[in-house]
Amino acid sequence: MHPDVEKPKIVVEELIAGFASKTVLRSISIPIEENRVTAIIGPSGCGKSTFIRCLNRMHELSPIAFIQGKVKLDGRDIYDRAVDPVLLRRRVGMVFQKPNPFPTMSIRDNVLAGLRLTQTLRWGQSEELVQKALTQAALWDEVKDRLGDPGSSLSGGQQQRLCIARALAVDPDVLLMDEPCSALDPIATARIEDLLHVLSDSYTIVIVTHNMQQATRVSNWTGFFLNGDLVEFAATNDLFTSPKDQRTEDYITGKFG
């Protein structure tokens, strides 16, 4: 493990994963530090999305998926037989590339959707929780007067922040983000990046991005993936200013990718 990661929230040990006969991840070992942002970068097809989906056991939802190795959350292997993936996903939340608010629900109901699965909420309690989550996602001011409007009536950037609010409402420990800004315009992207700075004080964040500048702007740690291997993992500044591997240097200087 990388010596500088003192408090790893998640430790991935020799993770191998893929679909049917195609191995996508070829033995990945990486620590994810608590309450910091870890960026995963790499060219298309290098396994970034598959990797992040292994961290909340979404990869196995595909019938032809296979996984080996360990992913330890707070020291506990999430692939252990005794672990219920449904309960795991309430501690490890996920935001997807294309915003996916539930179209049949209002903004308020979208935020509460995760909570309603586990608790019965009283009216007063739910209004408080909605406000808290939307404030955390920097969306409250824009929607506080129209919480009853359908979730899909918002702009793309707002929808994505709604999805973030929805994920945060469940109060997870970890937030996984799979290229959350790639479907958004630069202004919306900037707002979400600002958001990440604030969120990382309270949540462990793993963000997959194909935008290297974004990685330098938001993350503390960066892992560079290539063809299913973790080529290099270092503090973001170190990886981008003095990469140790030639392939890393080639990628960040734009020789390929």
Added chain:
Amino acid sequence: MTADTEGTEQPMRPARVDIAGERSRLPERVFLVLCFLSVLLPLGMLGVLLADVFVDGAGRLSWEFIKGIPSRRAAAAGIWPALIGTFYLIGLTAVIAVPVGVAAAIYLEEYGRRSKLAGFIEVNIANLAGVPSVIYGLLGLEVFVRVFGLGSTVLAGACTLALLVLPIVIMASREALRTVPDSLREGAYALGATRWQTIRQVVLPFSLPGVLTGAILAVARAMGETAPLIVVGAVVFITFSPTMTSGFTALPIQIFNWVSMPQKAFLENAAAAIVVLMLTLLVLNSVAIVLRNRYQKRIY
């Protein structure tokens, strides 16, 4: 052109298309007319038929006709028991067929998507939709009337009709479930929802318009079925409103009976009854379509 080919003759190029030139619009027009005719002709024939029935039967329509009971005298005959029987039947059929059909569609689409059993069932449902309705009548007679001991009642009739329309409900619901994008399911799973929670709170609400469409189609089909009800034992001459344990009749059967009578007056009765049936169908469908559109608006 390179230096090598300078001076060499270029091969003849085909004449360029004149962008302001003539192009025959006839083939397109002919196709358009043919398509239009193929809509117009069947609808036109249906319209003529309905107009004919309306003309024949409108004169006979009155409150007495609707509230009256069958009689040997054509002028005194009414359709009340048949009307009530039809309402009972389609109500019960919907209550039985829709939940069962939707549940079956959920199993096939959400739980068993890749299993061999689901594939086998799917093929056979399409087959079942094509089985002649009389066969369902025979099935209903043996299973519901005799073995289950329900007798020739509305309940037995409704169970039989429910089986008949079940494939329609299943297929329409399945199509509706298929329109739900996987990104929505993933969003729910990522929040820590179980499969059933995802279906109940995200998938089903999204597919509600399609499911309602299936229910509408099923009810409309059930309303007009005659043969299976005759086999199950619907009686033609009933003077009381049916209950769960009594004999029953339905509008299509009453119509069928009157049409077979020689007196012309009964034909007028039949025409009037057809008008009532069509109007009931229209009202039902309109209600269901309004409901469906209301749910569709909630989905952007």
